[in-house]
Amino acid sequence: MRTSQYLLSTQKETPSDAEVISHQLMLRAGMIRKLASGLYTWLPSGLRVLNKIADIVRDEMNKAGAIEVLMPVVQPADLWEESGRWEEYGPELLRIKDRHQRDFVLGPTHEEVITALVRNEISSYKQLPLNLYQIQTKFRDEVRPRFGIMRGREFTMKDAYSFHMDSDCLDKTYQAMYKAYSNIFTRLGLDFRAVIADSGAIGGSVSHEFHVLAASGEDDIAFSSGSDYAANVEMAEAIAPEQTAVASGQPASEKAATQQSLEAFCEENGVSLAQALKLVMVKAHSEDEQNSDNWVVLALRADHTLNEVKAEKLPGIASPLQIASEDTAAALLNCPLAFANPLALELPLVVDHSAAALVDFVCGAGKADTLLTNANWTDKPESADIRNVVAGDPSPDGNGVLDIKRGIEVGHIFQLGDKYSKAMNCGVLSESGKHQTLTMGCYGIGVSRIVAAAIEQNHDKYGIIWPDPIAPFKVALIPMNMHKSQRIMEAAERIYATLTAQGVEVLFDDRKERPGVMFNDMELIGIPHSIVIGERNLDNQQVEYKNRRSGEKQLLDIEAVSDFIASL
């Protein structure tokens, strides 16, 4: 490709509304342009990268035995009513009407459509297992699109759905997908981790997320230093500590807490927050809708934070989690929540494992502006895991301690079970001639998000540094002052023709620009290899090669260029 015939669209200045580096660089490098909130046009360079990622995903999916299909973006509402998600999904599901006033949705995911397809097409156990996938546009009406392509409303996703007679078979496909995903992210040249995940609203049991590690990630991931344990912090188990500390036996005493806060009190009195107890009040789970105004108090060490995903899974607690306002709590307890006494509560109490192991701790005294010191549980309370793990916690598998890093979720695999197949009556005849509901798995990859994630992980102050497999072009050909030198033009044209004939993707910068402009543009776009042709080296029949990532330069004989590039 010649830059003179291409839409390069680079810009010097960063649009003011781009916050994260990948968004800024994608705009500056001319990869995307915003059309409206969360909606982007892919320019040629961006599309090249997107397509390369899709090709790698497709290749690995095919190798893993999945079969590609393509389903519509627009889906009839009846399918969603059948699965129950017309009600469940909420405003993120964009609902539209056609000219006959029939309801449709823009597909945020395709469980309904694929299940409807399979129930019609598949009628025998002999046709199973089956794993179908597509690479296609999804639409989710995000409350708050941000970070450019990273959380757009319209995005490209690879979604696969597998169908099985039993969970053993599902497990085999799940493992195959796990392996395929690892292969994909390895081939993409990304630093990633597979982590244990919450299956969330989609339902199901077993679930893993694939995260690209980057400081700008939106998720916290916990890793073990001593094993390959890795989990989303939402899911990482905080194991109960050994009860080693013994109470001093001194009686609890009341102290005035004029500072109004536990933190200030602890600081002033030289008490670690890890020796103090804090409380959170949440709505209790109730079968009875009419009489649902019951509350539960949760107790945590003051240096820990509540894990809402864990808490709402407890049987006595309402899901989704509803946290009581300060006023509600104070009214029920007759004193501010911060000063309520967990040792003498009328309401049900759930104590975190770590909080339960405390002795001689600080907690509320049951009246305003008063705290207890040297408090102790009268009997060791029943405890549960309701906190977020922190760096330094022991790994749940018993090996090593946890560290926490930020990750960008680029893939997610689920064992769905029969949630959709049951609701939509998707089954086949088994070997014994009986109708049997199928078991499903689903496997997603955020293809467009990977573009942004790759940039977050691969950039420097000059711009993007693409890993070779997803670079928009492999080689940038940069002739110096070609318009003034016949022999430079001839050399450049010759190299361009040779490399192109070899199947190498070359971006030939044939603009009449100053060298600095060309260098800066090619570096901004992130082309991994460049060949610079100048008078100086041409005297020796040589050109200069420069590696974008390492910055290393070396001289090459012109005749050796194509072999050198082929060897990269």
Place this chain on the structure above:
RNA sequence: CGGUGAGUGGCGCAGCUUGGUAGCGCACUUGUUUUGGGUACAAGGGGUCGCAGGUUCAAAUCCUGUCUCACCGACCA
């Protein structure tokens, strides 16, 4: 959806307080200059100031309404 802020050529911004009919940098066009890291000079094209209404002799500027966008919180590939 709640909180904050912003809408002025393609991009980044000034002007608004103290109304007088729009300006700067980048980009773009033409010419000269320069030539291994975003060269310099000159000439030029392009906006009616998000939209609607109001006040006024006069509105980018004041008032009212409305739309859009971004950032911070709860959801997600």
